Amino acid sequence: MTTSIRIGMMSFDHMHATSYTAALRRTPGVELVGMWHDDPATSHILAERFKLPKFDQADELLAQDLDGVVICSANIHHRRDVARAAGKVPAILCEKPIATTVEDAQAIIDICAATETKLQIAFPVRFHPLFQELKQRLDRGELGRILAVECTNHGSMPGGWFVDRALSGGGAVIDHTVHVIDLLRWFWQSEVSEVYAEVGDSLLHPDLGIDDAGMLS
Numbered sequence: 001m002t003t004s005i006r007i008g009m010m011s012f013d014h015m016h017a018t019s020y021t022a023a024l025r026r027t028p029g030v031e032l033v034g035m036w037h038d039d040p041a042t043s044h045i046l047a048e049r050f051k052l053p054k055f056d057q058a059d060e061l062l063a064q065d066l067d068g069v070v071i072c073s074a075n076i077h078h079r080r081d082v083a084r085a086a087g088k089v090p091a092i093l094c095e096k097p098i099a100t101t102v103e104d105a106q107a108i109i110d111i112c113a114a115t116e117t118k119l120q121i122a123f124p125v126r127f128h129p130l131f132q133e134l135k136q137r138l139d140r141g142e143l144g145r146i147l148a149v150e151c152t153n154h155g156s157m158p159g160g161w162f163v164d165r166a167l168s169g170g171g172a173v174i175d176h177t178v179h180v181i182d183l184l185r186w187f188w189q190s191e192v193s194e195v196y197a198e199v200g201d202s203l204l205h206p207d208l209g210i211d212d213a214g215m216l217s
Contacts, residue, residue, distance in 0.1 A: 010035075011036070013073050034055055071094040074161050087117060135186065
């Protein structure tokens with residue numbers, strides 16, 4: 001007799017919550033136990049749409065003997081929600097970025113370490129078959145000595161709270177270029193030692209008042 005992996009969804013603020021829900025439903029051996037959303041006014045609508053049991057309080061969901069949770073709240077709430085779940089579930093998948101400040105990011109790492117909770121930040125690009133193959137070729141030395149890399153993320157403007165600095169912490173750089181940085185760190189298993197950046201807020205969407213493009217080196 002097999003035992004299913006029990007997963008709970010914490011917040012549907014992030015657009016990828018829809019993808020996670022669909023992917024988890026397609027995965028054999030996974031049971032979607034239920035959801036909690038931080039907006040009571042819309043939580044019942046989401047529960048009906050995704051056909052998930054709804055819990056009015058996060059702690060009620062976390063008390064359901066879960067194997068893990070997926071946190072898809074607005075960036076500013078990541079520390080709050082990880083702190084709620086750490087120690088109550090064995091594993092947490094939290095949407096990127098980890099936090100909007102270095103202080104909050106370190107607090108998230110510390111609380112998961114203290115409670116022996118596995119924490120994964122959602123950087124899915126490294127799992128794409130194309131980049132998996134590229135990583136293997138790099139590890140085998142097939143591409144020779146790499147002296148420089150140029151990467152571009154052609155992301156689109158998502159709107160909503162993503163362009164509200166108080167909730168997102170920033171625009172294109174914190175939301176899009178993080179994927180590129182994650183790939184580079186993973187490819188070479190090394191950390192960034194120095195950064196030069198140019199960030200603009202008037203290239204594509206000058207009315208938003210938030211960075212809509214960035215160049216990092």
